[in-house]
Amino acid sequence: MSHADAHDSTAHDGALHETDVVIVGAGPVGLFQVFQLGMLRIRAHVVDALPEIGGQCQALYPEKPIYDIPGYPEISASGLVERLATQAAPFKPRYHLGQRVETLEPAVGGWLVGTDAGTRIRCTAVVIAAGAGAFGPKRPPLDDLPVYEQQGPGEGVHYMVGRREDFRGQRLAIAGGGDSALDWTLALADIAEKIYVVHRRDKFRAHPDSVARMRALAEAEDDRVELVVPYQLHALHGDQGRLTGVSVTTLDGAERRLDVDALLPFFGLSSKLGPIAEWGLDLERNRVLVDPSNCATSVGGIYAIGDVATYPGKLKLILCGFSEAALAAHDIHGRVHPDQALHWEYSTNTGVQGF
Template sequence: MIQQIHTTDVAIVGAGPVGLFAVFELGMLKMRTAVIDVLDAIGGQCAALYPEKPIYDIPGYPKVMAYDLVEKLAEQAAPFDPSYYLGQRVERLERGSDGLWRLTTSSGATIQAKAVVIAGGVGAFGPNRPPLPGLEGYEASGAVQYMVPKPEVFRDKRLVIAGGGDSALDWALNLAPLARSVALVHRRAKFRAAPDSVARLQALTADPAKDVDLVVPYQLHGLEGDGRSLSAVVVRDLEGRERRLEADVLLPFYGLSMNLGPIAEWGLDLERSHIQVDPQSCATSVSGVFAIGDIATYPGKLKLILCGFSEAAMAAHAIHALVHPGEALHWEYSTTKGVPGDNLQGSAA
């Protein structure tokens, strides 16, 4: 059987917000795209880890929920008809004698393109799991979870949240109005979260009308239940003293375990597990391969979604010459050019 090869102009590795915006920027310059992501849905960390968490630093949106931002970016990319290859990882990146890049995925798909944009965020990622006996059974039943896709499922549940960073405190605050009770476990009294979040949490714990408990300095020690349904979480302090916290669900927020995966073998110049790029074009050390978003690094780099959006635009302009060699790039504002299927109502100044 002959293997099917999908041919496009640019292959984008990563379907997070920056990868989705790259579809738009490349499309505006008349370049077709294929997008590959290891997750089963678009949106990257925004969709997988905190879909209902508010984001405050997107221009034009004083506040936007992560999932809503992903939906808008997908809608913005849709007129350019990108091909999505989801639930599969790029295993190999090779350049053929014809100059085209060939990307082979874990599902056996092959995409060939004139340029490659790596928008893989932090690379392959997964939650840091607490070393507790019997953890797998509780994970399988949903009694232990590492993300909050829909807060409503935790209504009237007894929650134990573990961690001392922004994710742990944010979800303790957001879930407290829904849950029957919330206990936040952290190994020390000092938190690595926004001061405002810490103050709000302390106010909640001091309110006798709220069943919110701050359990410090303690660490997770064990799980009680039948192997699937959770009844309690056992915690222990440094002196060996134990507490038993009644619980239906444990939410450990210990950050992500991140690695570049196969990207590390592609011959790119790396710096501390990030890809070094030219800040003017986002070109990597390998001709025809670009990197944008959190995975890219250069002097003065800021890890902000809005900076990733800017990098997507710069990379698209640099890639144009590779996809359309010899063709002059006559730049037009989006307000005068429009997008496919759009009827212009005005013009740029």
């Protein structure tokens, strides 16, 4: 059963709904926003273009281990999404999945949100938790790349790892020097036959602990992980549409061929804000500028949290997005319940009282 099946959701219903807050984005930060609002007796609907909740965590790397969630020394991306959905469930969020928010119009007392499926939602406030917007992998400039993108699990070119088991016993080239490249090197090292880590220099941008662990694997006697630096991808080789190798070159032109079954290039994601960019919000480098004290945007009643939001000193961490969800919820309370003073108590005292 998908996450969408497990929770109240709507398909392309084309209906008119009313709620307190519309959350644009059903990733981890958007899901935690449901909980924070619910604790303040504020109802929420959630809209996401993907067919199930979880955002990039669920769509791109459900089995990727995450290490910086408080209380979890390690948790998979899908495991985190499942727990956040369970945490939000008592507040009965309404999910509109497989729909993209297209329009945002002023309405009496707030806003009218419209999707590409014809669904309309009248609300008091809007929270943009859309990550970096619509996203896709940055593809390496290699000839015949689309041919090898069509291969089955564990073979060819892949920009995400849906199931670790698909790569058991395979020879892999993992290209990139950031957290994703090293996280998957560490996660696949115990099941792959061989991993070549290809990077243009012998300095990595990933978390220092991940770099140290990766180097320790490369120095191990079993030779299962090999650093291929300083090299960059040059060409793909195959036999009847099946990837058999990758050529890499140095800046000086020295070339080497790696015999592999699969290439996993992790060069980041390209993103676009889409219609959000047309909503009249102050933007900076494709991010929405917010007041760090409450995550309010330049337009009253619209907030932004998570990776889509920016302000001086911003850290792009999930846990910072969680904090921003709490700040936004407390400011939204004054809009949704203007006649009610907010006497905040700790959840340890109040418990979780669902709707």
